[in-house]
Amino acid sequence: MDYPSRVLAKAVEEISGLPGIGKKSALRLALHLLKQPQSQALTLGDSLKKLVTEIQYCADCHNFSDSEICEICSNPKRNPEILCVVEDVRDVMAIENTGKFRGKYLVLGGKISPMEGIGPNQLNISSIEKKLAAGEIKELIFALSATMEGDTTAYYIYRKFKNADVNFSTIARGISVGDELEYADEISLGRSIQNRLPYNEKD
Numbered sequence: 001m002d003y004p005s006r007v008l009a010k011a012v013e014e015i016s017g018l019p020g021i022g023k024k025s026a027l028r029l030a031l032h033l034l035k036q037p038q039s040q041a042l043t044l045g046d047s048l049k050k051l052v053t054e055i056q057y058c059a060d061c062h063n064f065s066d067s068e069i070c071e072i073c074s075n076p077k078r079n080p081e082i083l084c085v086v087e088d089v090r091d092v093m094a095i096e097n098t099g100k101f102r103g104k105y106l107v108l109g110g111k112i113s114p115m116e117g118i119g120p121n122q123l124n125i126s127s128i129e130k131k132l133a134a135g136e137i138k139e140l141i142f143a144l145s146a147t148m149e150g151d152t153t154a155y156y157i158y159r160k161f162k163n164a165d166v167n168f169s170t171i172a173r174g175i176s177v178g179d180e181l182e183y184a185d186e187i188s189l190g191r192s193i194q195n196r197l198p199y200n201e202k203d
Ligand SMILES: [Zn+2]
Pocket: 058, 059, 060, 061, 062, 063, 069, 070, 071, 072, 073, 074
């Protein structure tokens, strides 16, 4: 496509480099920004700059943080004895959104995947070791994907630390809320039966 301005062409090129955005959408967004008050686009630009220069990883759990230690790790109301191991920062956000967990997290930064060339050394497993060595953790919860890679990762960590003085647990897997039983896949349904919970009228 021919653009009447090189600056516009460059902006479209940059915006279309984002996932899920083609050249047409990128042009629409660029034109939208040009129609807005200048301050709005400048605020967006400033926010993007801060996003990539100011966000850091929490030194304790590897969650995103605005300071060296994240808000969850530095919150004295969170239970330091329960550690929830997740793959990704998005998983922390998803669990936090439920409002049901008051322990702390450890973000692995991925999962063991030979297909993608990701081995245990590329994950933050040494941070688990440090935490276990400090002796504060009583329960380690695996909140990993119900996939081969997720299972492999949990098994690897379990094998590595099974002699530590800690209880291992995994999030219950099975039928999602709102799922019709007949449409559930066999593995989920099978796990739901195996991991059945005591019936509680409040749930
Ligand atoms: Zn943290």
